[in-house]
Amino acid sequence: MDAPKTRRRGAELEAAILSAAWNQLVEEGYARFTFDTVAERARTSKPVLYRRWSGREALLRAAIRHRGASSPPAVPDTGGLRGDLIETLRNASTGESTMAALLTALVTSHFEDIGMTPAELRAEMIGSRETSVTTILSRAVERGEVDAARLTPRVVDLPFTLLRHEYLMTFAPPSDEAIVEFVDQIVLPVLQPAAH
Template identity: 75%
Template sequence: MRALTMKLLRRRDKQVDAAKTRRRGAELEDAILAAAWDQLLAEGYARFTVDTVAARARTSKPVLYRRWSSREELLRATVRQRGASVVPKTPNTGNVRDDLIQSLRNASGPENSVAAMLTALASSHFEDVGLTPAELRADMLGSRDTSVTTILARAVERGEVDADKLTPRIVDLPFTLFRHEYVMTFAPPTAAAIVEFVDDIVLPLIRRV
């Protein structure tokens, strides 16, 4: 009898502990999306499934399916959440050349979300992902300006850059070069390559004559 009583008490204690640690609402969703990001970086998109994310988040598949109907929806939600929570600092060194170089160097670091996402997806076929890199990048950036947009706006105010030369493609050029290097090599550009991007390609196109 005493053994049965102790067993029931232990079960009650476990239930109480579980109730105390049970996650709900926004807390649960944030925990799932954090686990989803970790899963994407750890094993790539091939192993980014509802099962693996649920296991990493220590919850059940039905909990995820109540929020996202497919792993593609889960991926987009994961990318949006990561983009909103980690906003990189825009360099402000006082001149456009150093600002652009520092911005690209920041993007090359392992802590950069876009670079990390590209690394995780690089070995996957985007037909399998069901989304283009441009769509995922747009999800991550949201409505905020890119660091290059801010840098170039400051450069125009200082008289370093000709505003009439800043077409949308020219504004995106620094990171177009960055992304091309990443996709072609599966690695971030070297420091020397970043300087070459800025000095030999970008600045000659935008500097005020």
């Protein structure tokens, strides 16, 4: 038996709907993020939602804004930059993190039908061949431009990690300016041996 609808009004009703919308998104993904499922979860009716939001995208945006405003991340203060950055990234990586939950919900929604993660799709595409970055870095080691000891798997993947991040955040290819910035300000300082 379904839970009875609850009489709420104004800000209380809107907050309940937006919380229900957020929970619907992160628990069942964007494919099941509909006015029907959100109304049922919020124990209200679809017309109540339509009076406030014109459609699914407007409701999604409102739910994200509401979650961001009601759950701001804690800012660590470990006493040093490195510690603060590590703690911030650790916090952002937890399942309770608003950003981690949002990205997981949106990204997995697009891969549910395929049955593979983006990493698995990438591995299928590359197969057993060496990646272009691996080839480039091997040549750079031979020329003495790169310290081979720095070439951990994550460091090798760094150029494409930055590229994927840009695509994920903008749904557009990075500008040439951004690519040059990635290489000059992020990748090369990590790869090249320290000057003596």
